[in-house]
Structures are given as C-alpha cells and as structure tokens.
Amino acid sequence: MARIRPTRLLNLSRSALACAVLLTIAASPLAHAKKAKTHAAARATPAQARQAAHNPAGLPANVALAFARAHIPLDAVSVFVIRTGTATPILQWNADTGMNPASTMKLLTTFAGLDLLGPDFRWKTTAYADKQPVNGTLDGNLYLRGQGDPKLIPEELVKLVTDVRRAGVDELAGNIVLDRTYFEGGLSEAPPLDGDSARAYNVAPDALLYSFKTLTFTLSPDAGNGAVNIDVSPPLAQLQIDNQLRTTRGGCGDWKTTSGANISTQTDGHVLASFDGRYAAACGERVFNIAALTHADFIWGGFLALWQQAGGTTRFTPGLREGKVPRQAVLLATHYGPPLSEVVHDIDKYSNNVMARQLFLTIGAEIGRKPASVRQSTEVINRWLAKQNLTMPELVLENGSGLSRIERISARNMGRLLQQADANPNGGVLRDALPVVGVDGTMRNRLTRAGVAGNAEIKTGTLNDVRAIAGYVEGENGERFVVVSMINHPNASGGQAAHDALLQWIYQGAPR
Numbered sequence: 001m002a003r004i005r006p007t008r009l010l011n012l013s014r015s016a017l018a019c020a021v022l023l024t025i026a027a028s029p030l031a032h033a034k035k036a037k038t039h040a041a042a043r044a045t046p047a048q049a050r051q052a053a054h055n056p057a058g059l060p061a062n063v064a065l066a067f068a069r070a071h072i073p074l075d076a077v078s079v080f081v082i083r084t085g086t087a088t089p090i091l092q093w094n095a096d097t098g099m100n101p102a103s104t105m106k107l108l109t110t111f112a113g114l115d116l117l118g119p120d121f122r123w124k125t126t127a128y129a130d131k132q133p134v135n136g137t138l139d140g141n142l143y144l145r146g147q148g149d150p151k152l153i154p155e156e157l158v159k160l161v162t163d164v165r166r167a168g169v170d171e172l173a174g175n176i177v178l179d180r181t182y183f184e185g186g187l188s189e190a191p192p193l194d195g196d197s198a199r200a201y202n203v204a205p206d207a208l209l210y211s212f213k214t215l216t217f218t219l220s221p222d223a224g225n226g227a228v229n230i231d232v233s234p235p236l237a238q239l240q241i242d243n244q245l246r247t248t249r250g251g252c253g254d255w256k257t258t259s260g261a262n263i264s265t266q267t268d269g270h271v272l273a274s275f276d277g278r279y280a281a282a283c284g285e286r287v288f289n290i291a292a293l294t295h296a297d298f299i300w301g302g303f304l305a306l307w308q309q310a311g312g313t314t315r316f317t318p319g320l321r322e323g324k325v326p327r328q329a330v331l332l333a334t335h336y337g338p339p340l341s342e343v344v345h346d347i348d349k350y351s352n353n354v355m356a357r358q359l360f361l362t363i364g365a366e367i368g369r370k371p372a373s374v375r376q377s378t379e380v381i382n383r384w385l386a387k388q389n390l391t392m393p394e395l396v397l398e399n400g401s402g403l404s405r406i407e408r409i410s411a412r413n414m415g416r417l418l419q420q421a422d423a424n425p426n427g428g429v430l431r432d433a434l435p436v437v438g439v440d441g442t443m444r445n446r447l448t449r450a451g452v453a454g455n456a457e458i459k460t461g462t463l464n465d466v467r468a469i470a471g472y473v474e475g476e477n478g479e480r481f482v483v484v485s486m487i488n489h490p491n492a493s494g495g496q497a498a499h500d501a502l503l504q505w506i507y508q509g510a511p512r
Contacts, residue, residue, distance in 0.1 A: 058091065060505045063498050070494030077487050077495075080411035081506060084422050084472075084480040089415070090510050098394030098408035099486040102461025103351045104470040105402035105409065108417060110344045110433065112381050113359045114426040116367050119341035123149035123362070125157075125208075127164050128329035136170035142318070142332075143325045144303065145179040146208030148365070148372065149337040150358035151346065153211050154234045154306065156337060161306045163333030173315040176303065178296055179325045182207040183361055184373040188295045193403050198290050201403065205357040206295035207372075210234070210302045212354055213295055217273070217288040219259065221247045221281040228259075228279045236293075236301030237308065238269060244276040252283040263292050271301075296320060341429050348433040348459055349441040353401040360400025374399065388420055402461055411484040414470050418482045422472070431457050434471050437503065447500050451476060452507035458483075467492040469499045473506040481506050 059067075059079065067074060078094040089095070113121075124147050130140030142164075149156075180188075183205060192202035200214040211234045218231040228245035245259060260277030271293065292298070300320045307314075337343075340359075347355045364377030367384075378397045385392060396408040421427045435441025438453030442460045447453050452473065461468030468486040475481060483506055487495040505511070 059093065060501065063501045063505060066498035066501050067495065070498065071491045072487060072489050072495055072498070076489035076492075077498075078411040078485065079502070080415040080482075080484045081502075081510065082415055082419065082482050084419060084482055089412075090481075092412065095412040095415075096394075096410050098396070098410055099468075100405070100407060100463070100466050100488050101402055101409050101414065101470070101486055102463045102466040102468050103353075103402040104414065104459050104461040104468045104484075104486070105397075105400065105404075105407050106347055106351065106356045107414065107421075107430075107459050107470055108381070108397075108409065109356050109360045109363075109400035110347055111417060111421045111424075111426075111430055112384055113340060113363055114344060114429055115424060116363055116380070116384060117340055119339060119344075119426055119429050121340040121366075123147050123152075123337040125149055125152060125160060125335045125337070126325075127160060127332045127334075128325045129169075129332055130174070130326070130329060132330055133168045133170075136168060137173050137315075138169045138171065140174045141177045141321070142169075142172055142174060143177045143179055143329055144208065144299065145182075145325050146206070146299075147182045148205070148207050148209070148358045148362045150209065150343050150352075150355035151338055152209060154302070156335065157210065157302060158306050158310065160333055160335040161303065161310050161312070163335065164307075165310060165312060167332040169312070169332065171313045171315060172307070172318055175319040175321045176300055177321040177323055177325075178208055178299065180207040180295070180322065181324055181371055182365060184371045187361070187373075190399075193405070198292070200289050200291050201353050203291050203354045204295075205354060205361055205399075208295060208299045209354065209358060210295075210299040212291075212352075213293070213298050214289055214291045215239075215263075215273070217261070217290075218285060219245070219255075219275075219279060219283070219288060220285040221279060221283070223247075223281065228275070230275060232273070234302050235305035235309065236271065236298070237304035238297070238301045239271045239273060239305075242272055242274040242276070244274070245279050247281045248278045250280050250282065252280045252286075255279060255283045255286055256288060259288070261288060261290070263290060265293075271297075296322060341433075344429060345433040348430070349435055351442050351460065353403045356401035357399045357403075360397075390416055390420060403463075405463075411486055414484045415482050418470065418472065418484070422480075422482070431472060434459050446496070447503065450500075450504050450507075452504050455507055456483075456503055458503065461486070465490050465492050467495045467499065469503070473503060475507055475509045477509045479509065481510070 078099050080095045081091040082089040126145045128143040188204045188206040190204040203213045216233045220229045226247050230243050258277050259279050262274045264272050360377050361372035364380050365372035367380045368376040392413045394410050398404040398407050421430050434457035435443035437443045437456040438448040443458050456473040458469050458471035470484045473481045
C-alpha cells in the first residue's frame with residue numbers, strides 16, 4: 001500500500017518565487033542541455049588561421065578567428081550591424097539570407113504586440129454562472145472564460161476566486177465549465193519540438209493557460225529524521241504526493257534521477273506524484289519542474305484548490321466540462337492580468353516560449369478575428385510590417401516564439417525591425433525588456449568583465465544547431481548600434497565566443 005503524505009503547498013509568496021523560476025525554465029531547450037563547448041581559449045591551428053585570414057565577410061579579425069576555432073564556416077553565418085538613425089550598415093554578411101533565428105524571433109512578436117495592442121493592454125479572465133447565487137449557494141454551472149492571459153499564476157487566479165466569493169458564492173453545487181474558445185481548437189495539443197512534453201519550454205498555448213501548465217516541486221532534506229520535504233506549486237485539487245524519499249550521505253550527483261520522480265493519473269482521477277529513491281543531504285534545497293496534465297485538467301484543479309483554500313465549499317466534487325459561456329449567463333467576476341509591458345519584459349528578458357506564443361495568438365484574435373489561429377496572427381503581423389515599410393519576403397512564422405525548425409528571418413530585416421523599434425514611442429519598453437549584457441536575463445553570465453557589460457541590450461536565441469543575438473549596443477564613444485547575427489550550423493554551440501567578440505568590437509566603436 002503506497003504511503004500517501006499530504007501535499008505540502010507553497011504559500012503564495014513562495015509560489016511567486018516558483019513562478020519566477022519558471023519564467024526562465026519555460027525558455028529554450030538549451031536551458032537543460034549541457035554547456036556549449038567553447039573554442040575561444042584554444043590556440044588556432046594553421047588551418048584555422050588560414051580560414052580566418054580568408055575573410056570575405058570583412059569581419060573583425062578576432063571574430064573571424066573565433067568562428068574558425070569553432071569550425072563554423074562563414075556561409076553558415078549572417079551578420080548585420082548599423083548605427084541607429086543611419087541607412088548604411090557598417091558590417092553585413094549574408095544579411096539577406098533567411099535564417100532560423102531561434103528565440104530572437106520573440107523581438108518581432110513583442111514589438112508587434114506593443115505597437116498593435118499598446119503597452120497597457122491587459123488580458124481578461126472571467127467567471128460566469130447559470131444564475132445568481134441563492135443564500136451563498138451557486139446551484140448550477142460555474143463558467144471560466146479565458147482570453148489567453150500568459151501570466152495567469154496562483155497569485156492572479158486567487159484574485160478571481162476572491163471576487164467570485166465577493167459576488168456572494170460560498171458553495172459550488174454544479175460543474176466547472178471551461179470556455180477555451182478564444183484560441184482555435186487543437187493549438188494546445190501542438191507536438192513538442194523535441195518530443196519531450198514534460199519540459200516546460202515545450203508547453204503549448206491555451207486560452208486558459210494556468211501557471212505555465214507546469215508543476216514546481218521543491219525538495220529539501222530534513223536533518224532531524226532523514227526524510228525529504230516536498231513542496232509543490234501550484235496547488236491542484238486532484239494532486240497527491242507519495243513521498244518515499246530518504247536522505248543519504250555523499251555528493252549531490254544526479255539528484256533528479258536518484259529521486260525517482262514520476263507522475264501518473266490514477267483510476268479514481270487523482271494525479272499521483274511519486275518520489276521513490278534517495279536524495280543526498282548535500283543537495284540542500286533543489287527545484288524540479290515538470291509540465292503535466294492537460295490544460296483543462298490543470299486549470300480545473302488549480303481553481304478548485306484555491307477555492308478550497310479561500311474557504312469556499314462544494315456540495316460535491318465539481319465535474320470538468322468544456323463549452324461556450326451561454327448568452328444568458330450571469331457575470332460574477334472579471335480579472336485583468338498584468339499589462340503587456342510586464343509580459344513583454346518576461347518574454348524577452350527570460351525567453352519564455354509559451355508566453356510569446358500566447359501573445360502571438362492574441363495579436364491575431366484582437367486585431368484580426370476570433371478564434372485566434374496561427375494563420376490569422378501571421379496575416380495580421382505581415383499587414384502590420386507592410387504598413388511599417390518592413391516587407392519581409394523571407395519571413396516564416398510558426399508560433400512567434402522561435403521554438404521552431406521552420407521559422408525564418410534575415411539579419412537585415414531583423415536589424416531594420418530593431419531600427420524601427422528604436423524610433424517608435426514604445427521602443428523604450430522593448431529595450432528595457434531585453435537582457436543587459438553581463439547583468440541580467442539570458443545574458444547575465446556573459447562578458448561580465450568586458451567593457452560592453454552593462455552597455456548592450458541583447459536578445460539571445462538558442463536551439464540545437466542555432467545560435468543568434470539581436471539588439472542594441474551603446475558604444476564607448478556614445479554612438480548607438482543595432483546588431484544581429486545568426487548561426488545555423490551543427491557546430492553553432494561553439495559560436496558564443498564569436499558573438500561575444502562581435503559585441504565587444506561594436507562597443508569599442510567598430511574600429512577598422
């Protein structure tokens with residue numbers, strides 16, 4: 001008989017920390033990959049020196065040498081550098097070739113969102129009922145209608161729960177019906193890029209996305225009794241934990257494997273998270289994330305758990321149903337998510353994929369027509385680009401996040417987009433959202449001691465066989481530059497040194 005321990009739920013302050021961690025975890029697949037090999041410190045071989053010397057791209061010598069050391073041929077590289085407010089690039093190579101931009105594609109999605117929707121745009125999540133509550137009891141269905149809020153996390157959903165309580169509902173005596181029709185059907189079942197549906201970065205979009213559809217388990221050893229404490233966020237009503245973990249001595253090692261974590265759905269509908277193994281006390285506190293369940297099951301369990309925590313009761317366990325909110329339904333509560341400016345910050349600073357996909361679809365639904373679809377969003381963005389005189393014949397959009405093998409854009413057109421953004425009233429919002437080199441986001445550990453640290457805002461892009469950078473550099477001479485570079489090659493993981501050298505060269509004023 002399995003020993004079921006009650007689920008320890010993170011309070012909302014700790015849940016906020018867990019969600020902050022997820023902003024990063026829900027980024028590119030390389031958040032979980034081995035560190036890329038670097039060839040920067042290696043001495044160039046004669047062959048590499050010859051490749052660097054044969055430099056038709058006109059790259060700075062140290063940049064060309066870094067590409068040679070990484071065994072990346074220049075025909076797999078595109079580069080575009082230009083001073084802001086000018087028309088002539090100071091460096092360009094393969095600039096018109098459509099390249100896989102990885103997560104730098106988020107720049108197109110977020111700038112389009114800011115310009116089309118406005119930085120103060122807010123997503124809406126609403127609760128309806130078949131009829132008004134009587135003496136605190138809601139006799140009938142409770143409807144939850146989603147409009148694609150990318151950041152509906154426990155701290156936000158509990159506000160909707162509280163407002164439903166304030167509308168006079170103490171007891172639920174019906175089903176919970178989910179209206180997810182704001183997005184076209186089937187989008188939430190999109191296959192993961194690398195086949196690993198348990199990774200947070202692969203979570204597909206949904207009109208009722210809740211907490212990135214990802215469970216965050218926090219493991220910590222209990223020195224007193226040899227047990228391991230397990231906290232989880234967000235709370236789900238149907239979730240139970242079977243905690244058989246025991247602490248051991250020795251080094252931490254591969255703690256995820258030795259903890260034996262497994263999530264399964266039971267015949268009674270409960271979801272069991274089993275931990276059956278050993279956990280070294282030396283590991284201290286560690287966090288384990290897993291994307292689990294369907295979107296519908298996740299939001300149903302999340303709402304019900306918060307409802308119970310808020311003191312709400314149920315006459316019986318509400319069933320999970322799906323469908324549109326009836327026209328005659330009674331509005332109980334409306335929750336508005338954070339402004340788009342905050343969401344753009346999270347998308348670009350931490351390269352959050354599912355949030356970018358939510359925004360991409362929202363653009364199509366709000367500016368085009370509902371339900372949201374990839375085709376609709378692509379058409380809206382292409383029309384917007386044409387109005388900006390930014391026609392991009394090579395552009396291919398699949399989901400707007402860059403988590404794709406088919407998305408394409410040229411370095412020149414990405415650079416033109418950044419120039420346009422720099423002159424746009426919302427350009428400051430976009431720049432503030434970009435990772436600052438050597439300071440924060442996905443650039444916090446790069447070039448920390450170089451002159452360019454703190455003087456460039458750069459969006460990174462990382463996939464297997466792809467490395468990309470795009471953004472702005474403030475030169476030490478006070479000039480401002482736009483820089484874009486993309487690598488599409490099996491050895492792309494070794495290209496970071498070349499990109500770092502390029503950024504430092506630009507900071508120094510792009511000397512020749």
